[in-house]
Amino acid sequence: MVEISRRRAIEDVASELFRAHGYAATSVRDIARVLEIQGPSLYAHVTSKEAVLWAIVDRAAARFEAAAEAATRATGIDPVEAMAALVRAHVRVITDDVGAAAVFVHEWRALGPDRRSAVLERRDAYERRFREVIETGIAGGDFEMTDPALAATAVLSTLNGIPGWYRPDGRLPAGRVADHFVDLVLRMLQGASR
Amino acid sequence: MVEISRRRAIEDVASELFRAHGYAATSVRDIARVLEIQGPSLYAHVTSKEAVLWAIVDRAAARFEAAAEAATRATGIDPVEAMAALVRAHVRVITDDVGAAAVFVHEWRALGPDRRSAVLERRDAYERRFREVIETGIAGGDFEMTDPALAATAVLSTLNGIPGWYRPDGRLPAGRVADHFVDLVLRMLQGASR
DNA sequence: TCCCGCCTAACGATCGTTCGTTTGCTACGG
DNA sequence: CCGTAGCAAACGAACGATCGTTAGGCGGGA
Known part of the structure; x- marks a missing residue:
């Protein structure tokens, strides 16, 4: 296996261990x-244990943001289409690197306080994308919701929850997972059976 | 505040700290x-740190099981009604003690290996209750689903996710939270508009 | 007097991290 | 073709701190 960067290899290993046992329960050794x-x-390659965690979280956050940005840009103003694209992008980021996604989520x-609040801010901004699509959908009659903020939280x-059970070699390929969750989310947002 | 049991007080405090910072990052001190x-x-009241965690997890698991059992017993065979009762019971257990629920989930x-696998077994049995209701609902035409197992996982x-944001003094009272999530879950399971 | 709740002291282990040194390879001047 | 300078990677010892836990003693209410 060709080794691009030793540092990146460390972060990949750390992702998997942090996901499996948590950051605090994983030692540098x-x-x-x-x-x-x-x-x-x-320590020849990284400055501290927390810096490794930050690198993982920061990169994962950036991937979520870029994917959502691209999904929004690629779709028109139709809320159903926009939400489907957002969900599909989110699921793809998770399935592309379950370890990093799980670490980002948990x-x-x-x-530390500074980086933690920075992450929370970016997470809020990300959730806002979902909420705005939901609000547009409600205004246009595509979605039936009384509490868009709660709906966005529930969707996310x-x-x-996907990183909790998805495995790349599991029974469901990543594409099917995305299909199912697009379906589930749209059902949540669109009106009930009537 | 009247002090029933010192040991229980320890577990309640531990619940909150484990929820906020995680088990490994919380010291006995x-x-x-x-x-x-x-x-x-x-250590005059407790045999080990892990025993405290186990007490919290075990009680939370028992409360989930008892609530689901009661919900199932109280409803007939109508899957929609049964699922609504299961969801309502689950949400109530969470909102009754967010700290313990968060610890149980995360x-x-x-x-240790033995207790961990015991918890996983109980969690599977619990999830099975949801899946069976979903399967019954599909068979009777109440639900539209191609993958009941995935649906049960998604519902749970x-x-x-509720322990991640719910606070007893938050903007939504526990009852409203339950109402909303019953609605969201039933929408997920029932056929969509398409 | 006895016992229960809490104390302090201390244990061995392990934590994240620093430091000086060694190793193995690559490049280059003579 | 040899010798050597340079460099990145890893080593092993050791640091102070903190971890979970044990042991023994002290004080006050029944």
Whole structure:
């Protein structure tokens, strides 16, 4: 395997360990052991354990933001279409790197105060994209909702459960997962059976 | 506040700290500090840190199971009604003790192998209740679903996001939260407008 | 007097991190 | 073709701090 960057390899290993056991329960020496080097040797490539977590979280956040941005740009103003694109983009980011996505969703509280609040701010902005599409859909009669903010939170909760069970070699390929969740989310937002 | 059991007070404090910072990031001395005693003094009431986590997780699991059992017993065979009761019961257990529910959902991986697999087994059995109602609903034409297992997982993901934002003194009272989520879940399961 | 709740002291282990040194390769001057 | 300078990567020892936990003692209410 060609080694582009030792640092990136560290972050990938750390992603998987943080996902499986959590940031606090994963020691620097645990990460090093997987790479078959000694714990302190890691510090030739990274400045601190928290910096590794931050690199993972920051990159994951950027991928979510870029995917949502692209999805919004690619679709017109039709809320149903826009929401489907947002969901599909979100699921793709998760399935492309489950470890990083899980760390982004669950381990941001381990960051220091500054970085933690920065993540929360970006998360709010991201959720706002979903809420605005929902509000547009309500105004246009495409969606039936009394509480758009709660609906956006519920939608993202549903999607963010995926890293808890999805595995790249599981019974459902990533594309099918996306299809199913687009369907589920649109059902949540569109009017009930009547 | 009348103090029924010192041990229970420890578990309640631990619930809140485990929820806020995670099990591994919470020290025994952190728990003791909130109770205004010294760290080692906890061991007069408790046998180990993991035992505290187990007590919290076990009680939360039992409350989920009991609530689901009661909900199932109270409703007939109508799947829509049964699912509504299951969702309402689940949300009530969460809102009754957000801390314990959050710990149950997120911190079970910190348990030792035996207890962890015991929890996973109970969680599977619990999820099975949801899946069976969904399957019954599909068979009777009440629900439209191609993948009942995935639907059950998605429903529980949606509900288990609640501890991430619900606060007893928040803008939504517990009853409204339950109403909204019953609505959202039934929409997910029932046929869409398309 | 006894016991229960809490104390302080201390243990071995492990944590994140720093430091000085060694290793193995690549490039280049003579 | 040799010798050597340079460099990135990893090593092993060691640091201070903190972890979960044990042990023994002290004080006050029944």
